[in-house]
Amino acid sequence: MIDFSIEPEFQAKLDWMETFVREECETMDLLWPGNSVNFETHRSDARRHLKPLQEQVKARGLWACHLGPNLGGPGYGQVKLALMNEIIGRSSWAPTVFGTAAPDTGNAEILAMFGTAEQKEKYLQPLMDGDIVSCFSMTEPQGGADPGEFTCRATRVTNNSGEEEWEIEGEKWFSSNAKLATFLLVMAVTDPAAPLTERMSMFIVPADTPGIRILRNVAIVGDTDPEEGHHAHIHYDKVRIPADHMLGEFGGGFKVAQARLGGGRIHHAMRTVGKCQRALEMMLERAVSRRTRGKLLGDHQMVQSKIADSILEIEQFRLLVLKTAWIIDEVEAGRMPHGSARKWIGMCKIGLVKLYHDVVGRSLELHGSLGISLDMPLAHWYAGHWSLAFADGPTDVHKSQLARAYMKTTTPADGLFPTEYIPTRTAEALRRYPNAREA
Template structure:
């Protein structure tokens, strides 16, 4: 692979860096202040400065960068990777400003790839325009959702409708009243093959029987600055059969197609989190004096800074390789690398954030710096889109098979 950015990436990167410096970073304290003044703390889409950022992003051509093909900006994964990294430096604000925030990105990808013309017109188009938000309802409190085949929510055909009954939690963005549509995963045929039992269906927020039970906290944070995470119940929720995405039994395959790009997007943005953490760590270490000299002169702190730089560069190369493989051999061909970055990135960035917090002293635990909130978010990522252990098990199984095949080829 070629390590140089192509001309389009360089141009977009220059535009995005300028947008971050001139608009996004200055807007961070304004966004926080305006958000706390809203009557509904979950309605972060209503914050005036966010609307201003979105208008400016569209004006600069920084809109829907995540989505390839006719519906998005047409970038490859390799082109999008350095741009997503930059947005990760202001993870709660920049992705939303560019209409590149999860879970909407994954939902738009599902609708673009699997949706009918009617579904695209009704839901994809307003999502692409940034007029509404969405959520993806898969995880459940009563089962180990790390095994997606455990999902217990029922989606049952009744004439021209489907009826949904179940309980979900950690539904990101669902506390936001502008999340107008949910993609719900449930079982249409519990007696089918375990990977053909699940289906996905579109459920509008205002349908009778959809209840937001509560917002979930992540290490004490309610994440209201990007829509929170809800516990929800679906009680005899009735929607038209035309709301089914693809066909009955296609839910597991759709989930896998959705999670591939989602995992690399999370890792791309996480690199930006790590870079900002190192910047803050170096600035703090240079400013603070302990035992008669700047903290930056302490050997252990220099070790942390050096290790952070090495680990970021290693991660970036792995993420870029994965993006390149996804572009050249497809998501399936890059499956092992996607698992590898999902294992390595959150754990590594969590380590870097921990050291940055340590350098900041008590301030690192406070609301005065973004480190504590970033730590909570990165720790969450070790569960989101599959826990570490699932990815490690699958990657090891693939490696064992590959090694066995190599031995057979060598020895006959």
């Protein structure tokens, strides 16, 4: 049976979140705006305001809800997490307030899944407590997100004391929050002759390790200083780390990364619903407040069309996200085979960029010159849709993977014409029912 109801106890939590995010988290957006400012742990003013809000979230049992109970979290499951993230997605500060900010969420998940007891104590716990931030350092300047093009290497070496270490040499690109991180998770080639999925390993690299050279902190749209962004181009210049700083198994870097990236994609999709719902609210308010050509903006059919399309598209995408979340929960519960959610997560990754672009874009259009000004958040949001297009893997790659997955399950037509060729089907129908057309 399909049941779309939400149990009253959890609905009460959602209702509290709705009010809290609007009143508190969106207020933080106004007081401390800017890309990645929520990761700046040295900002004493913002942190002083943040901590009491985080304590309220923890008291409600809503902290770090992306982790299941086996990983140290409350274990709400992905469907409930989707409903929560719709609300969290309204505000840029809300993920930090609720302990679910990327890239720390994904990094926490793989530390919980693959880390040793010592690694969890040293790195996972302070990350979950919100005391530090981390960095996921995977993509490379010459190869982007294609692991087949990665050249950053990690080699076994012996130090002067006779102890085994790993030496990392190479460059990484767009390593978000590297300049603020306490540690970096670095994916490096450890066996170049191995098959692609066994070629790399994942390493925990403390940020104060000698040899980590940030060549440049790349800025993106929305950053105020083009020379001081939050996405680092890094040279790992013979960076030495202890042998026990590998995360997961030797050659298991691809597996670790995939475990992280899948969760990141669905969480981006969940939050996109919330952001687009907020843009729709702005659109609706504008439609019933602004007059042009002698009548309300909302009385014009073109405006009504934009609103209707936005409502429909948000609801369609929301249902896709919730179904995907349900499938993930079914896989986790052992009721569906491993990998069942992969193509659905890909659909969410593909759909979120178009939804974000279209809905936020329409809202911006309805606000006219005010919409493109920085007096409204819409221009900043609209430019940000390109970040989502590349986060956790380029959208075009997911389109290709999705199409190939469906083509693999399709049988080629038997003969010259397609299966749905009417003359062939009609002839077959007449063979089965030769007297069907007789008067």
